[in-house]
Amino acid sequence: MKTLFKELTEKTVKKLKVPDFDHIDLKKVSYLSWNDKGSGKRYIITEYKDKLIGLQGTCKNSNQKGICTFCNGISEVGIFMIEVKGDIKGSYIKRGNYIFQDSVSCNHNLTEKDKLDTFIEYILK
Numbered sequence: 001m002k003t004l005f006k007e008l009t010e011k012t013v014k015k016l017k018v019p020d021f022d023h024i025d026l027k028k029v030s031y032l033s034w035n036d037k038g039s040g041k042r043y044i045i046t047e048y049k050d051k052l053i054g055l056q057g058t059c060k061n062s063n064q065k066g067i068c069t070f071c072n073g074i075s076e077v078g079i080f081m082i083e084v085k086g087d088i089k090g091s092y093i094k095r096g097n098y099i100f101q102d103s104v105s106c107n108h109n110l111t112e113k114d115k116l117d118t119f120i121e122y123i124l125k
């Protein structure tokens with residue numbers, strides 16, 4: 001597995017007010033993901049084109065097994081949705097796809113990051 005978090009130091013993590021990731025080896029994960037209980041939002045941090053980017057969306061549990069967009073594994077999936085600016089000023093459109101509820105096992109499955117990159121491209125376009 002490639003080292004994807006070259007820039008992600010403990011200091012960066014602290015600045016982003018993310019949960020305690022002490023138990024996670026940042027050199028071994030392709031992305032970080034957590035739920036913010038207060039707002040109900042799902043956050044994803046990953047490296048894209050050598051830059052760290054953060055995605056903020058919602059992740060609704062589908063209560064069923066499905067194929068994960070990031071790792072292509074089969075497990076309990078949720079629908080991760082992000083609001084992006086639409087073509088018309090002030091309008092928003094939603095983009096998203098199925099991803100694992102459990103980001104730890106997702107990261108275990110992720111040997112290639114190309115599908116995750118494709119997802120980010122799709123979100124950001």
Ligand SMILES: [Zn+2]
Pocket residue numbers: 068069070071072073099100105106107109
């Ligand atoms: Zn996955």
